[in-house]
Amino acid sequence: MTSFEAVIGLEVHAQLLTASKIFCSCAVSVGGEPNTRTCPVCLGLPGALPVLNAEVVRLAVRAGLGTGCAIQPTSVFARKNYFYPDLPKGYQITQAELPICLDGQLTLDDGKVARIQRIHLEEDAGKSIHGDSGTRVDLNRAGTPLVEIVGHPDLRSADEAVAYLRELRGILVTLGVCDGNMEEGSLRCDANVSVRPLGQDAFGTRVEIKNMNSFRSVRDAIGYEIDRQVGLIADGARVVQETRLWNMDLARTESMRSKEEAADYRYFPDPDLPPLHLDPAWLAAQRADLPELPAARKARYQQALALDARTAAWLVEEPARAVAFDQAVAEAPALAAPFAAFLMTQVQAQLQRSARPWPELAAAMPALLATCGKWRGGQLSNKMLTELLQAAFADPARTLADALAHAAAQAGAVVSDDGALEPVLDGVLAQFPAEVAKYQAGQRQLTGFFVGQVMRALGGKADAKAITALLARKLGG
Amino acid sequence: MAVRVDAAMVRQVAKLAKLSVAEADLPTVARELERVLALVAVLDEVDVTGVAPLIHPHAHGLQPRPDVVHAGLTQAQALANAPAQLDGCFLTPRVVG
Amino acid sequence: MTATARTEACLGQIAARDAELGAFLHVATDAALARAAALDAQTTPPGPLHGLPIAVKDNIAVAGQPLTAGSRMLAGYLPPRDATVVARLLAAGAVLVGKTNLDEFGMGSSTERSGFGPTRNPLDPARVPGGSSGGSAAAVAADMAWAALGTDTGGSIRQPAAFCGLAGLKPTYGRVSRSGVVAYASSLDQVGPLARTVRDVARVYAVLAGADPLDATSADVPVTPVQWREDLAGLRIGVAREHLDAAEGLDPAIHARITAALAALQARGATIVPVTLPHTRHGIAAYYLVATAEASANLSRYDGLRYGQRTDRPPTLDALYTRSRGEALGDEVQRRILLGTFALSAGFQDAFYLKACRVRRKIAEDFQTAWHVCDLLLGPTSPVAPWLLGEKVTDPLAMYLMDAFTVGPSLAGLPALSVPVGVDAQRLPIGAQLIGRPFDEATLLAVGDVLQRAFATEAA
DSSP, rough: OOOOEEEEEEEEEEOOSSSBBBSOOOBBBBBBSTOOSSOOOHTTTOOOOOOOOOHHHHHHHHHHHTTTTTTTEEOEEEEEOOOOOHHHTTEEEOSSSSOSEEEEEETTTTTTTEEEEEEEEEOOOEEEETTTTTTEEEEEEEOOOOEEEEESSSSSSHHHHHHHHHHHHHHHTTTTOOOOTTTSSSEEEEEEEEEETOOOOOOOOEEEEEESSSSEEEEEHHHHHHHHHHHHHHHOOOOOOEEEEEEEEEEEEEEOOSSSSSOOOOEETTTTTTOEEOOOOHHHHHHHHHOOOOOHHHHHHHTTSOOHHHHHHHHHHHHHHHHHHHHHTOGGGGGHHHHHHIIIIIIIIHHHHHHOOOHHHHHHHHHHHHHHHHHTTTTSSSHHHHHHHHHTTTTTTSSSHHHHHHHHHHHHOOBBOOHHHHHHHHHHHHHHHHHHHHTTTTTTGGHHHHHHHHHHHEEEEEEEOHHHHHHHHHHHH | OOOOOHHHHHHHHHHTTTTOOOOGGGHHHHHHHHHHHHHHGGGGGOOOOTOOOOSSSSSOOOHHHHOOOOBOOHHHHHHHHHEEEETTTTSSSOOOO | OOOHHHHHHOOOHHHHHHHHHHEEEOOOOHHHHHHHHHHHOOSSSTTTTTTTTEEETTTTTTEEEEEEEEHHHHHTTSSOOHHHHHHHHHHHOOOEEEEOOGGGOOSSSSSSTTOOOOOOTTTTTBBBOSTTTTTHHHHHHSSSSEEEEEEEHHHHHHHHHHHHHHHEEEOOOOSOOOTTTSEEEEEEEEEEEESSSOOOOHHHHHOEEEEEOTTTOOOOOOOOOOOOOOOOOOOOEEEEEEEHHHHHTTHHHOOOOOOOOHHHHHHTTTEEEOOTTTTTHHHHHHHHHHHHHHHHGGGGOSSSSSSSOSSSSSEEEEEEEHHHHHHHHHHHHHHHHHHHHHSSSSTTIIIHHHHHHHHHHHHHHHHHHHTTTEEEEEEESSSSOBBBBBSSTOOOOHHGGGTTHHHHHHHTTTOOOEEEEEEESSSOOOEEEEEOOOOOOOOOHHHHHHHHHHHHHHOO
């Protein structure tokens, strides 16, 4: 029986993190009452003209630099003509022949290089809501800035496609280009999938898959589609060139009503927008302004912090997580590897069971590091650690950082016996003889000062009443 | 370039442009279009080898605007000229498919 | 004279003559009088157009006044904001008397193709006022406004100015903002003034000109004030043989007046230089392909969905589109959309649209070559005098040819001014077209002023 190989290329749309829309000054945001963030430009009123947002250019250039693209000194906006209710002008402004970035690549974890054909800027359409009384159109989203990142058909399996998408997402999020949220649609992925007998050079008939809004959907949909196409060929049938939608509930791709004929979009340069020229000095400054990208960060984790490859990959996958991790371990590099493992195992296990979002976890990174330190230092047993984490993650009234502190306190790890407190207090008294003299002369308000010093010395984990009592006994109350 | 325009071409162009040309009028419109195309065939005289298309009359490039939000229209203003609306949205007959 | 008196005089003329002429689609009587009264009560220093009644072509948005672009598609449409040019007129103290008639979306040369009926020429109501800014020209010629705004895509300010005995300026492409101006062909459209004298045109132009952050094609080139001149010593005026001696179908009476105009300028010290614009004969073809291609996309927004006319109870979305557009857009507009769609379509784009854009560059280069030997060009605005209503309307192709001299500067993005230079045997006005270097409206206006005054002297 013939073996087949899949040929996959991804088209990724990323919503740019700007305040205003691409061609007008309306706010970009999700949700809200319909048609409350529009103006003559994004409604396509007669006489309204597009004016390009500078931040859109900066972010597209960052995306291009982050993916090794050649940034084009001149790019041109074009009109893509078609009628649809959520497309107000009857054309979409996009870039056709001369996009802003060309010829990039991503290196996947296994060292495979997947090429990027182009990155171009375009405006998003509005939203059509289909109902019994008709189709309702909300144009709040119309004019939201997007980059489309078009990959070459270099991917050979669903897993590779997911790896490519993860790598790309990591770069875009690290660069602040896009928030990377697939569920909310700020990162969208379409896949072109075909199969061919192993060893054959020519591509098979390709099918475009849409409507995949998670990494899992991407893996499942592409996997399903490869199987479907191989099955068709094995049965002697033919793959039809078409667009199919991923139906997550039924776990299958389904044919969209096929268009009667190929669309003719009549692309031509938009006369309302002169060519976009990039200043070489500005471009050089953008290049110099790039932060550490996920691949470099991953390499650093392995080389400088001695993390294993899997843990390093897991950390960088979510750039906010990696940034918070870097900040937390900056002061304690020796703890980096165990802390990373701790995050990926114990903390991740809790996280999957809780509703805590990552940004909150990032804010709790110092507290997590402290907890990890105690655990590593033997001050918390495994059982105590698990209980502590469970309690903290399940505490809806507090932020995670506060909940960890609270749980730690509840865990009873406070120092309260005189045997442990006395040497600390003795040290404090020896350090502040003048205050001791004043206290003994009757200035009892200095009690708070001494308690504070002992607390500080014990990292806040001491019993204030016990210290007060011990102080009174030592200096005479 | 002399082009023969037939009814099928007019039908296709009208479809792209979302204009309704009655079947009976297709031949007339085809003839009209053919006449205009015959007029523009004068361009064939011009040798444009190596000549870049002139799209924008002047050489200046785009001057992008700062990324600043300004208040746009209210929902009522946005919908003020709408032939049909429902729930704060523009309303059209149901899109099939 | 107070703003109120001026405004009342114009409104009186409108009341007296506009039923016959059809220059206005909307007369803003109450708003204009209220505005004039406010201006008369104003204590702050007057603006450069203080109290002057101005008419606005109805493809330019005035907030709260209907905007139709001469199309039934937009009947009843109210724009939410002023066009930039309107905001500038208001800031300069102008009184807006109303919105003037035009060929639907600017597509025509006679204002017979308005969706709301034709406009007639005040100098001879049996004749057309030219187009597409025919309503604006008629309004000024009949003293229904002191000046008017027009738009010019391939001659739509200059030709009606010539037909109505007025001065009319199409500024350099990018000189005046298009924001709020209903697009016909975006790379050609410009707003400009029509008035009785070049000096009045210059006064309005000075208010309109300058970069606008709402229009990415508006150019940030300094606007130089006009230095009015008495003699033209040192000035070189080019005459293109293709616009005069070798021009096809040029009315001999017009040829004679242009020759007289050249003599008048020569008498004031200018040197006349023969030049050639070899691609003149390709201008119309290039123009119609570029303009209709752009228009086919620009007019897609008229889909009966967010505004404009919608067909009665469309069963499907496709019926909504095709019936709404089919019912509400005029024949000439539909003809041009079809041509433009064809010119852009797969398999034909290279041979038609892109070919036209390449020829457009050759046409622009012809002018650049001419600038080596002359400072501006002079020729006729129109090859013929104003024709009778209905005379050419059945033959769109014949009408296209009327734009032979005006489309060249449009394609090249150059400023061009039509100046009245007398009348023919039937007392019909004749206009001379002055074409200038990019952004050099100042020279154009100064020379146009000398020319106009030369003929005023001669007439007197």
